[in-house]
Amino acid sequence: MTDFDAYERDLWAGRAGAYERGFARLTARAIGPLLDTAGVTEDSRVLDLGTGPGLVAAEASRRGAKVSAVDADPQMAETAARNAPAAEVRVAVLPDLPYEDETFDAVVGNFVINHVGEPETTLKELRRLLRPGGRLALTCWVMPGSGVLAVVRDAMEEVGVPWPDDVPLSPFMEHGRPDAFAALVGGVFREAAVEHLDWDFAFDPGEWWENVATARVGSNGLVLSQQDPPTVARVKDAYYRRLAPFTGENGEVSFPAHALLARGLR
Template sequence: MPQTPFDESERRIWAGTAEAYAAGFGGLCAHPVPRLLDAAKVGAGIRLLDVGTGTGAAAKAAGARGARVTAVDAEPGMAAGVARTLPDAAALIAALPQLPFRDGAFGASVGNFVLNHVGRPLAALGELRRVTRPGGRIALTIWAAPGAPGQALLGRALQAAGVTRPPHLPALAAEDDFPRTADGFAGLLRAAGLTDVRCLPLRWDHHATAEEWWRGPAAGVATIGRIVTAQRPEVIERIRGHFVELSREFTGTDGRLVLPHAALLASGRVR
């Protein structure tokens, strides 16, 4: 299946960002991992696929539960990082919706926020269903829309600086998108042929210093980071100034940011 323009854009956006992602947004994205593994019923002896592994947070936690883990990521630096830090896990470069595994190869599959970065989410789920054995569970997280206030901080700083999303960054095609709500996410899993579908909202506060939170976009991590780093130096400084000002809304008594976030966790069973 050929990549969509959205897929191709995502590959460019994330290229070479493994270390910067781990130092910033990686900690935020690791928060749902325990509940993600619970939803997939990951335990000792199960053969697990962690797709879009990123920093390897889910792979590491699954290994601690005694699972036999295979971790894949489209970004070579992410896969290499997992190979270095988790020698007991198999780490490969691969991307949805085409995975190099036989049918029913895994007892369970998880993807922590990976569906936010694929151009054909339904096809991606179909591929996860293919490589997961009958009776096995698939569990995934996505960011909810609308999001919580902490998720909007960086975007608000861009907007205040007069910076908009450039037209050359493609969005998901309308026919491939789905509502980022509990009903919408659950409906996607059912459309992919999964049964016993469950979807739970997740809310938590992410704690970081303003410097830590700015570090990711300043290094070009994710779409927002690519937008920031594409600006002239004086515009970047203007964005940073608005970010510092807006951050005061989220600053706790200890001087650190308290950033509310909202996600969705959905799981289903392969027939």
């Protein structure tokens, strides 16, 4: 386990409920394209990586697939088991997964590859688990973050909040472009390709702020939690100013999200 992996374990420990209420709703839009790309249909043997609250596992089960799911956080795994009762859910930490070689027809990961310390090592482990001809499908955010993913971070930068030296950036930063992501996957898998996923995410701005700032979800939430109340108030004001052009009469925001979807064959 790298230092970044250890940081990630601590960052997400105890955050299952907050993640399910917030970011899981954002990432859910990618579930259909992710499973379609992996060719997940009835009787497919599927592994869902970093399952979080289990929304990918639940949809794959609904399609009739035989689903295994893993997450590094026990609380996340417990939540996934509740939301995807037909799936076999285990606690396991990438890149070491408790399955035999060539177990799965498809391996999918919805915004998890950007949370590992050694992406290439993880990809090699995923290749080991796929049968010959099996399909890999992975989503990640466009890097550096943009759209809704970056709105709180952009507000912090506007106010002048420095990024702490002890809060690491993802090693995946260099891979968050279509060409770089395709090259990474293509170094391990055949016929690697990457496409853009763009959508508008509708949310209540107050709920989103509370999820990040109060529940301390993600690195932005961690950095905000280290600021004094006047600084947090200034960041909150900047956050709402940035959302104003995207806010409807009912107060709900519709803000763009930008991601990438990679595929590869074993």
